[in-house]
Amino acid sequence: MTFDEALNDALLVEMRRDSSVVVIGEDVELKQAALFKEFGARRVRNTPISEAQIIGLAVGSAAMGLRPVTCMSFSDFLCCCFDEIVNQAAKMSYMLGGQTHLPLVVRCSTGAGIRAAAQHSQSLESVFAQFPGLKVAVPSTPEKAKGLLAQAIRDDNPVIFFEHKLLGRMEGEVPAGEYTLPFGRADVVREGDGVTLVAWGRMVPICLDAAARLSAQGTEAEVIDVMTLTPFDEETVLASVRKTGRCVVAHEAVLHGGFGGEVAARVAEKAFASLKGPVKRVGAPFSPVPFSPPLEDAWIPGADCVVEAIQELL
Amino acid sequence: MSMTRDEALKIYETMVRIRTFDETAAALFEAGELPGFVHPYSGEEAIAAGVCSELTKDDCVCSTHRGHGHIIAKGADTKRMMAELFGKVSGYSGGKSGSMHIADFSLGIIGANGIVAADIVVANGVAFALQYQEKDAVCVAFFGDGASNRGPFHEGLNLAATWDLPTIFVCENNNFASTTARKTAMRIERIAERAAAYGMTGVTIDGNDPIAVKHAVRAARDRMKRGGGQTLIEAVTWRHHQHFVGDRHVYKNPEEQERWLSDEMDPIPRFERVLAARGLAGAADFADVKKRAEEELAAAVAFAKADAYPSAETLTDCVYREG
Incomplete structure (x- = not known):
């Protein structure tokens, strides 16, 4: 489906x-x-x-x-x-x-x-x-x-x-009949101990792509799909960061003022002692979304941006 | 329209209770006893009293920042209203709303609203639910002349007509949007003309005559029931106070202000003369109603003053409904 x-x-x-x-x-x-x-x-x-x-x-x-x-x-x-x-x-x-x-x-x-x-x-x-x-x-x-x-x-x-x-056209297994997922409970979609990637929406498959590339280079990323920004499952993110010591938050929205800043701040406030480096954020440049295909492609943060952010931490 | 003595006195009493409530609130605010803002309804009582005299308990109202009159006329408890104005725990919202967001769902009061014209689109939502649930009830949207210049007014009237929603639109044209005179904010003279653009009936009435208001609401409901569509009632009136108590701007023509506040134009003495002329009530009745309203408000103020403030632990209660 x-x-x-x-x-x-x-x-x-x-x-x-x-x-x-x-x-x-x-x-x-x-x-x-x-x-x-x-x-x-x-x-x-x-x-x-x-x-x-x-x-x-x-x-x-x-x-x-x-x-x-x-x-x-x-x-x-x-x-x-x-x-x-x-x-x-x-x-x-x-x-x-x-x-x-x-x-x-x-x-x-x-x-x-x-x-x-x-x-x-x-x-x-x-x-x-x-x-x-x-x-x-x-x-x-x-x-x-x-x-x-x-x-x-x-x-x-x-x-x-x-x-x-x-x-919209992504295929996947979907349970039949009545099926709900609770709000405020993040999903660890990939386990790893090298770095925590926090994402939501389309940025989740992009982070999984980035994680696969990093795995080939010897780093295992843990990918967390927060699913709901409000309520926000802080505990799952903090627990992961305490394990990995590194955190990258990735979203497609403009970086400036984005929810990634909120995630970064909470990690810095509550898991600072576990961090081996700064919390990194990935997001779009501070501009409206452009039309021209090469410009739009350059605007959208992709797996390359996520890999780059992680490599800066390693 | 024929009226019994009881019906007539009930409307009169509602008008006097509204006036007494808002003059009391205004005096408390001037004395520095009330926090926030107070937007008195004084001068417009005939509209709320006339409209709500035609409503049943199942009918709903959506109100405005100048909403005390609508809420009292729909049956709200002035003790709990006054406690809310003081920000006290027994207020309608437990002190979370103040003057501008009072509601009582048990009475069909879906809430006053601090955003001009916002209640119009919400009222249509209420009406949509009434229609969906096949209830024999209407929702009245109260709003001012200023609201008729905002987008939600136009989106709302268009949808209500298109979906045949049981909404009655009551525009209280008090001739000012905050400090801006209506005449400088629209090219047309009659707001009711705007109804034609949406395929509904528009009527302009004397908003200081509660019988004219009552008649217009009854006609609007009858028209709707007959399949004749929605009605925009423009009730022309004048607010006695400034936009809010403490507003010192000078923008009203003093002669016009004096004329509208005269016994000849003020809706309360006007209605007294009508009642007396029809032999429905006399000076002793009026004095009795006023005395009881004063006593009611004195008790409401005493109740509110004696009431406790909400505790800080309740600050985040009701942000979400859990479960």
């Missing part, structure tokens, strides 16, 4: 399981054709291109007991509903003293690599990881796509769900 098929499977299973789950957003009737065929426009409904209203629908209906799953075609469009996500969805439970909670999901495709230029290519997960009240999930495989999306739907809090464009 592909990554995209696994996401659809999660929705199908959860919608059959719970009649309060509805899918609303841009183009969902066509893009979720199987769901639309089974559930019709009552539960799978196209919206106008009205991002603020789409999230407003999710906030108001979630407060009244529905479990809306909203679909933003591109994560860049979250900027058109920043108020509704940040000032409304994230804060409503807290501001109202817990009188309500908002079980809503905001799905969006994220990342560069399809020559879509600066307004359709960003990685904004670090931005949303900053806000108390939101959860942020970033799957890296078909199995995790299904498990994390199903969990996002069942979670009683707003979840921003980032699906990397280049992972």
